[in-house]
Amino acid sequence: MTEHSALYVYALLPHRQGAADGVTGLDGRPLRLIGVPGTxxxxxxxxxxxxxxxxxxxQVRxxxxxxxxxxxxxxxRVGGLLPMTFNVLVAADTESGRSAEQCLGDWIREERDDITGRLEALAGRCELRVEITLDRAAVTGGDPADSTPADDGDGRSPGMRRLLAxxxxxxxxxxxxxxxDALHAGIRRRLLAVAxxxxxxxxxxxTDDETGVLSAALLVRHEDIDAVGAVLSDAQAGxxxxxxxxxxxxxxxxxADTRREEYAEHV
Incomplete structure (x- = not known):
């Protein structure tokens, strides 16, 4: 195959003239839109x-x-799209003689209903990521009766002190x-009420001194971002x-529906 016989695909989106103008991708490569007529x-x-x-x-980062x-x-610019993961390539089909652009267009036409349905579902929405953990030292407090003396005056061997620690x-x-565990369900329920x-x-x-409570990606309407922040603020206050x-x-x-990548060739 020739040097440019494939397409690196970044996203699928509603066709908007000029949406990619001036946008560059990996190593400064200029990006363009390929519209698929009728879709x-x-x-x-x-x-x-x-x-x-x-x-x-x-370099990969x-x-x-x-x-x-x-x-x-x-x-x-467009308000909604289906982003691809890293290294999604569509290659030309040498057996049929179809170019990479033709292969990509054929697949989009075949999956048009699913793609447009996902685009409609994600329009006006964004992803937020939330990680909530507990500071174990703050939770357990430092019970003086349960602490280990700093010297050897307690008569305990080093091995015993390590065991107690x-x-x-x-x-x-x-x-x-x-x-x-007790906090997880309540916070999850409150987040789903606004996402x-x-x-x-x-x-x-x-970190090593934290216990996980919840780590999640949220699909949220732009106007509800502040509501997510309010849920988290309330949890922090409590x-x-x-x-x-x-x-x-x-x-x-x-x-974004992963079925959109089934046709793409990771070559």
Whole structure:
């Protein structure tokens, strides 16, 4: 295949003339829209070789950040889109002689109803990410009767002191875990009252002294962002030992239907 016989796909979106003007993607590549007649849908792409972008961790992080900036810029212009993950490529079909653009267009036509339905569902909405943890030291307090003396005057061996310290840590984790479990359902319910949807996520900012309560992506109408903030503020006021991280708004990466990527070739 030739150097530019594939398309790197950033997103699917309602076809809006000029939505990609001046927008650049990975390594400053200029982006363009490919509209598919009869569907009202366009793909945000750049021409590419039929091979994934590969590099060291720092370089991949830079590419992911560039892709995110490009998608966010276009998302803010059109009000809704289906973002792709990193390294989604559609290659030409050498057997049928179809170009990458023809292959992509054929797939969009086949999936038009599903794609347009998802675009309508996500219009005017954004993704927020919330991580809530408990500070274990603040929860368990530091019971003086349960502390270990700093010197050896208690007659305990170093091994015994290590065992007691481990037991205290286990009790602290268990106590914090019980509290976190009790808080989880209530906070989740209150968030769902102001969000359209919620997807659980792995914790990625939790430290060793924290116990996880809830980590989630929220699908929220732009006008309800403040309502999410109010729920989190109320939770913090009721439990000062909570640590809350609230990020966004972003394009709805966690809520875009993954079926849109089944045709794309990760080559």
């Amino acid at each position: 009202g849908v366009a793909a945000l792409v750049h021409d590419a070789a039929p091979a994934p972008f590969q590099g060291g961790d720092e 830079r590419w992911v950040a560039e892709q995110s900036r490009a998608v966010t810029t276009v998302w803010e 481990k037991q205290r840590e286990q009790r602290a984790r268990a106590t914090a875990g019980e509290i976190a 359209d949807d919620l997807v659980d996520r792995a914790f990625n900012q939790r 439990r000062p030992e909570l640590r809350i991280r609230f990020l966004g708004p972003w394009p709805p990466y966690s809520f």
